[in-house]
Amino acid sequence: MSKKYHITTTVNGDDYEYLCEAQQTLLDVLRDELMLAGTKEGCATGDCGACTVMVDGTMVCSCLVLAVETDGAKVDTIEGMANGNELHPLQRKFLELNGSQCGICTPGILIAARALLERNPDPTETEIRYWLAGNLCRCTGYDKIIRSVQAAAREMRGA
Amino acid sequence: MDVRYEAPETLQAAVALLAGATGPAKILAGGTDVIVQMETDLIEPSLLVDIKKIPELRQIAFENGGFRIGAAVPGMDIMGHKALAKAWPGVLDGVKLIGSIQVRGRASIGGNLCNGSPAADSVPPLIAAGAIARIIGSKGTREVPVEQIPVGPGKTSLASDEIIASFFLPARAPHSGDAYQRFTPRTEMDIAVVGVGVNLTLDKGGTCTAARVALGAVAPTVLLSKECADALIGSKVDDVALEKLAAAASAACRPIDDKRGTKEYRIKVAGVLAKRTAQQALEVARKS
Numbered sequence: 001m002s003k004k005y006h007i008t009t010t011v012n013g014d015d016y017e018y019l020c021e022a023q024q025t026l027l028d029v030l031r032d033e034l035m036l037a038g039t040k041e042g043c044a045t046g047d048c049g050a051c052t053v054m055v056d057g058t059m060v061c062s063c064l065v066l067a068v069e070t071d072g073a074k075v076d077t078i079e080g081m082a083n084g085n086e087l088h089p090l091q092r093k094f095l096e097l098n099g100s101q102c103g104i105c106t107p108g109i110l111i112a113a114r115a116l117l118e119r120n121p122d123p124t125e126t127e128i129r130y131w132l133a134g135n136l137c138r139c140t141g142y143d144k145i146i147r148s149v150q151a152a153a154r155e156m157r158g159a
Numbered sequence: 160m161d162v163r164y165e166a167p168e169t170l171q172a173a174v175a176l177l178a179g180a181t182g183p184a185k186i187l188a189g190g191t192d193v194i195v196q197m198e199t200d201l202i203e204p205s206l207l208v209d210i211k212k213i214p215e216l217r218q219i220a221f222e223n224g225g226f227r228i229g230a231a232v233p234g235m236d237i238m239g240h241k242a243l244a245k246a247w248p249g250v251l252d253g254v255k256l257i258g259s260i261q262v263r264g265r266a267s268i269g270g271n272l273c274n275g276s277p278a279a280d281s282v283p284p285l286i287a288a289g290a291i292a293r294i295i296g297s298k299g300t301r302e303v304p305v306e307q308i309p310v311g312p313g314k315t316s317l318a319s320d321e322i323i324a325s326f327f328l329p330a331r332a333p334h335s336g337d338a339y340q341r342f343t344p345r346t347e348m349d350i351a352v353v354g355v356g357v358n359l360t361l362d363k364g365g366t367c368t369a370a371r372v373a374l375g376a377v378a379p380t381v382l383l384s385k386e387c388a389d390a391l392i393g394s395k396v397d398d399v400a401l402e403k404l405a406a407a408a409s410a411a412c413r414p415i416d417d418k419r420g421t422k423e424y425r426i427k428v429a430g431v432l433a434k435r436t437a438q439q440a441l442e443v444a445r446k447s
C-alpha cells in the first residue's frame with residue numbers, strides 16, 4: 001500500500017484534515033477528495049490557469065502544487081468567493097456582462113481577477129490583460145472578461 | 160508508484176536524504192517543471208525532497224555590495240525586490256518572463272536553471288551577470304559560475320546529492336547595465352525562440368570596459384559568448400560594434416529546427432536581438 005500523508009489545512013476558512021499520496025496534486029485533492037469541484041482542470045500542466053487558487057495569499061496553479069506541500073497552509077478557492085448567497089461583485093459583473101460562457105476558465109479567472117483588484121483597485125486594460133495572461137479562455141475572446149473586471153473594479157471603488 | 164515526500168529544514172538534512180536515496184530522487188522547489196514531468200510520466204521519482212522549508216534557500220540578502228538570492232525564492236518575490244530591480248534589471252526581466260503570474264508565484268531561478276532547458280528565461284541574464292551558484296553536497300560546498308551548470312538539454316553538472324543553495328550577483332561597478340530580451344511569437348506565456356542577456360560596464364568616457372553576452376535557445380545549453388563580448392569591449396557600443404556583435408551572435412548559434420523556428424531563422428534573430436539587447440543595456444549603464 002502506498003504511503004499516505006496526513007494533511008491539516010484550511011480551505012475557504014474551514015478546517016480540513018485528509019490523507020493523500022505524495023504525488024497527488026492540490027487540484028486532484030480539492031476536486032476528488034474534498035468535493036470542491038468549482039476549481040477546474042483545463043490542462044494539468046500549468047498552461048491554462050483554470051485551476052487557479054490562492055495558497056497562503058499567493059496565486060498559484062493548483063495542478064502545479066502537491067497536496068502534501070499544503071500541510072498547514074491556507075487555501076482559498078472559488079467556493080469561498082461569494083458571501084453566502086451574496087455574489088462577489090466580480091461574479092455579478094461576469095454574469096451581467098457575459099464574462100463567462102462555457103465557464104471552465106471562469107473560476108480561475110475570478111480568483112486571479114480578485115487577486116489583481118486587491119493589489120490594484122484601478123488597473124488599466126493592459127494591466128488586466130497581462131495579469132490574466134496565464135488564464136486561457138476558449139470562448140469569450142477575452143473582451144467580455146476584461147469589461148467584466150473593469151466594471152467590477154469600478155463598482156468596488158465606488159466610482 | 161510509491162513516492163516518498165520529505166521537506167527537511169536544513170541543507171545538511173536535504174543532502175543526506177539525497178545521498179541516502181535508494182531509487183530516483185528529485186529536488187522539489189517551485190515544482191512548476193517537476194510536477195508536470197511527474198504528471199506526464201517523464202520522470203518517476205521514488206523520493207521528492209522539498210527544499211522550500213530551508214530558510215537560507217528562501218532569502219534575498221545583501222552580501223559584499225552584491226546580492227545573494229536563495230535558489231528556491233519564487234519569481235514573484237524576486238520581482239518585488241526593489242534594490243535588486245535597480246542593480247540588475249536584466250535579471251529581473253528574465254524572471255518576469257517565466258510563465259504566468261501563477262507560475263512565478265512558485266517557480267524559482269534554481270529550478271529554472273536545473274530544469275536544464277536551453278530556453279530558460281532567467282539563465283542568460285544570470286550568466287551575463289556573472290552569477291555564481293553555491294552548491295552544497297555530501298563532499299562539501301563549491302562555488303560554480305552558472306554557465307558551467309547546464310551540460311545539455313535537461314542535464315546539469317550537479318552530482319545526485321548536490322543542491323544549489325543560492326546565487327551570488329556581484330557588486331556593480333559605476334556605469335554598468337544589464338538587459339535581457341527574448342523573441343517569441345506571443346508576448347506572454349511562450350517559450351523563447353531566441354533569448355539574449357547582455358551585461359556591460361562603461362568608463363567615464365563611455366567606452367565599454369567589460370561585457371558578458373549570453374545566448375539562449377540557440378544551442379543545447381545557454382551559451383556564454385566571448386566573441387560577442389569582444390565585439391563590445393573597447394568600443395563605444397556604436398553601430399560598428401553592434402554590427403560586429405550581431406555577426407558574432409549569429410556565428411555562435413548552433414540551433415535546432417523546431418516548431419518555434421528554423422535554424423536559419425534563429426541565427427538571424429539572434430543577431431538582431433543581440434543588438435537590441437546591447438542597446439538596452441547601454442541605456443541602463445548610461446543612467447547608472
Ligand code: FES
Nearest residue numbers: 042043044049063
Ligand atoms: S489545469 Fe492547472 S493550469 Fe491548466
Ligand code: FES
Nearest residue numbers: 101102137138139
Ligand atoms: S468561458 Fe469557456 S473557456 Fe472561458
